[in-house]
Amino acid sequence: MKLKELGEFGLIDLFRKKFPARGKRIVLGLGDDCAVLKSSPKNLLLFTTDSLMEKVHFDLACFTWEDVGIKAMSANVSDIAAMGGLPLASVVSLGLPKKMEVLDTLNLYSGMDKMARKFGFSIVGGDIFLSDKVVISVALLGEVEPKFLLKRSGAKIGDLICVTGDLGESQAGLELLQRYAKHLDDKKGKSTPGRSFGKQTFNKHLSPTPRLTESRELVRKLKINSMIDISDGLLGDLYHILEESRVGARLFEDKIPISKKVLKLSSLLKQKPLDYALYSGEEYELLFTVDSKDSNSLMNLKTKVSVIGEITDKALRMEMVDRNKKVRVLEKRGYVHF
């Protein structure tokens, strides 16, 4: 069935029945002018928004509708994780074409709902409108205990610069998808190279997992001074910390955690693995700075964390120390939207 046949209110009713908002903090979910939530007296509120636009952020030749939903919600959860908090509830604005299959809208919503459930919150409201291309705007409300709140502006000279996980897979996966999208077709007549090539190769790009659990471990066990999630690339996001904290950074090339998949794929893609690690956006790993006295605590974490450098007093300057101890100045570079 096409959306045109079901109609706006039919679709809202369907979402409401299939994906009811649940949780002890929710007074009222979908079906009124606003959602209503109980507030928590001691916590600070976190509020963020992030959107995905067809052909700009995702191509349906590579993504399933569920992937798109997962990615839309993940980007927002990652922002909450980057502040040290926990998500509370989400509202979604969906721009959908008339001819879209109702089943596809359900898969899209299901991807968002799956991420919400995974991280213990619900979609509590939304807006649906007509659009030539699919556009998804998610707004996410979260909370954080004041003592755990982490800003970009708190980095201090001498801090250790740390990053979770391994880097580079999102961009390498995207390039591989683009390269193979034309050659691979599945039986439905739709090319889904992600499936054919082995989905795990592209997971980081197609359906990333925000580091929320990891963030909560970090804020509990370390004295973190600043944090950001990697959405514009390691250097792009490091630069945001430097700007807000008015400090500089020195990185060590041999400490940057490059994904093993990227090391394998880089010869195929004819790019340096390090470049993927430095510039790949949408990684959704956490980049943070801790007091250097915390170096022992860094050893005893469940979360994989690499110390990749240190904060310097040279405001806005990013340096890289290579394997031969030679120092070069790095350029900030990331995804350019316009």
Added chain:
Amino acid sequence: MKLKELGEFGLIDLFRKKFPARGKRIVLGLGDDCAVLKSSPKNLLLFTTDSLMEKVHFDLACFTWEDVGIKAMSANVSDIAAMGGLPLASVVSLGLPKKMEVLDTLNLYSGMDKMARKFGFSIVGGDIFLSDKVVISVALLGEVEPKFLLKRSGAKIGDLICVTGDLGESQAGLELLQRYAKHLDDKKGKSTPGRSFGKQTFNKHLSPTPRLTESRELVRKLKINSMIDISDGLLGDLYHILEESRVGARLFEDKIPISKKVLKLSSLLKQKPLDYALYSGEEYELLFTVDSKDSNSLMNLKTKVSVIGEITDKALRMEMVDRNKKVRVLEKRGYVHF
């Protein structure tokens, strides 16, 4: 200057400088992964979202960019008003074309910011992305004292059905704009019939004022059982109350407050004035039901309120009593998106 020249981060910096988030509840505004707000222990949180898409919700032949911003924010404030609450902070997702003038983006943002200031809150965060057509998704957070919270589901048999203001202008204004858009041109080579025809004629459609102040008077002085804002048309939104409350409604034709402008314009537009009042969407007036014992209190309000009918026990049935006391059944009908 075009957006392409300034870039995404340049634009964010410009917004941040020109429209800083201010308010004693704001811990952190634009410039981090999330905005941070102080929560209020006694109040419930309200959370809503509403979007505007170019060519679907607005046509630049009629709207200025500031109008678009005002309208985008007003729709959300109106949702908070419909719950009996007050807005707290907003995040906005903007899909913008590469070739858009930076000045136009500033006017758009300025319209949203103007509404926010008017109602005592700030834009505290956002997201900017590339889009062929302009798309604005606003998410708004608000608060309400538990005793003032108003739902759609509380209407009781015997309640008086009331509406603020006068109805019909938004749809009549839109039709007039569409009819005259081709004939009227200003000196800039762009048709802005709203300006030439006298802007006040179109104000309700172009830059509506949400009934927030009015809502606060109503919740303080009356025993309201249910409330909604008129965005889908009087009958469309009344039907939402009937659905959620499992009741029916009887309206009195001679009590429906039809706008004087609509009475004047309807012969030109060749439509019945009553039809505008019943079906005009985007009116952003408040539709509510009160205990019939409140009829005296209704007389002593600053807000213009009309009693237009009563709640009946015939679930989902809408009846109209005409000037000759004849009863007919009304059909729900509103704006259809798909």
